[in-house]
Amino acid sequence: MIRFEQVSKKFTNDTYAVKSLDLEINKGEFFVLIGPSGCGKTTTLKMINQLISLSEGTLWINNKKISQYDIHELRWNIGYVLQQIALFPHLTIAENISVVPELKKWSKEKISERVDELLNMVGLNPIQYRNRKPHELSGGQQQRVGVLRALAADPDIILMDEPFSALDPISREKLQKDMIKLHQNIKKTIIFVTHDIQEALKLGDRICIMREGKIEQIGTPQDIINNPVNEFVKDFVGIKKKQRDEDIDIEKIIRPIADNNLHANTSINTVQVSASLKQILSALANNEEVKVEKDGNVMGVVDRKGIIKYLANVEGEKSIL
Numbered sequence: 001m002i003r004f005e006q007v008s009k010k011f012t013n014d015t016y017a018v019k020s021l022d023l024e025i026n027k028g029e030f031f032v033l034i035g036p037s038g039c040g041k042t043t044t045l046k047m048i049n050q051l052i053s054l055s056e057g058t059l060w061i062n063n064k065k066i067s068q069y070d071i072h073e074l075r076w077n078i079g080y081v082l083q084q085i086a087l088f089p090h091l092t093i094a095e096n097i098s099v100v101p102e103l104k105k106w107s108k109e110k111i112s113e114r115v116d117e118l119l120n121m122v123g124l125n126p127i128q129y130r131n132r133k134p135h136e137l138s139g140g141q142q143q144r145v146g147v148l149r150a151l152a153a154d155p156d157i158i159l160m161d162e163p164f165s166a167l168d169p170i171s172r173e174k175l176q177k178d179m180i181k182l183h184q185n186i187k188k189t190i191i192f193v194t195h196d197i198q199e200a201l202k203l204g205d206r207i208c209i210m211r212e213g214k215i216e217q218i219g220t221p222q223d224i225i226n227n228p229v230n231e232f233v234k235d236f237v238g239i240k241k242k243q244r245d246e247d248i249d250i251e252k253i254i255r256p257i258a259d260n261n262l263h264a265n266t267s268i269n270t271v272q273v274s275a276s277l278k279q280i281l282s283a284l285a286n287n288e289e290v291k292v293e294k295d296g297n298v299m300g301v302v303d304r305k306g307i308i309k310y311l312a313n314v315e316g317e318k319s320i321l
Helices: 040-046 071-077 092-099 099-103 107-123 137-152 169-187 197-203 221-226 233-239 242-246 279-285 304-312
Strands: 002-010 017-026 032-034 056-061 080-083 157-161 189-192 205-213 214-219 270-272 287-295 297-303
Touching: 002 040, 002 287, 017 040, 017 189, 017 214, 032 040, 032 197, 040 056, 040 205, 071 080, 080 137, 092 099, 092 107, 092 137, 099 137, 099 297, 107 137, 137 157, 137 169, 169 197, 197 221, 197 297, 197 304, 205 221, 205 233, 214 221, 214 233, 221 233, 221 279, 270 279, 270 297, 297 304
Parallel strands: 032 189, 032 205, 080 157, 157 189, 270 287
Antiparallel strands: 002 017, 002 056, 205 214, 287 297
């Protein structure tokens, strides 16, 4: 889908923001770029839609060099969501969402249907919200509309540059959950920049940890937690060896579920209450949550949020997750 081959970005003072980057992002993947400030993650993101040009190397999208794309065609087919919500204040919510479809000369009927479809997708009733102005919405609702605007013309790729970092913890958690559900439904390729390791572990199918313009490690959340490649990654993720290696008391992180149908839901993996940390992480590799059983009875569930809090040694009351 997206492939970087020895890509570098050098600025006028001969400093490299990104150096000899080799990276491949798969179609339909939620791929997270993370690292300290100045590590090159936002530069990497912006090279995908040519907001920043490459200095060296080759960037491919769908087996076509990025230099061979018409710049307008390229950007119309890549959604872009910023930290600064940047909705047009004088336009209604429907008009904000419609910007790119109008540029692509969609019919009014098709645009109107698309606006209603997207608003319904994130729980914003079109009758209530399509004619409101941005200032009439909360920060979380405005950012939700920003995501919808990026999705409006049905692009294959969505770029998200720290989109939730300016929001309060409650709005941020809600949008993180929305993004997980949205990605499961729309199957778009999402490249997401964040400085928050907990957010990365919660959202990412794979995570790319960067430092000084280079890749330190790429892997699933479980890979990053269980097998950090060096001391930098260990320190960045904030996971101590003892925490990674020890068994845990699963009952401390279990979340009770009052759902009589939980037994019948065969799509959710099951672990026993005596499960080791390794077994729990394995069960969570492709699931947001797993059932916990004791003597054949379902006690509740353990989810990624709970296990990440435990592993990162973050007190639940202070966690933004």
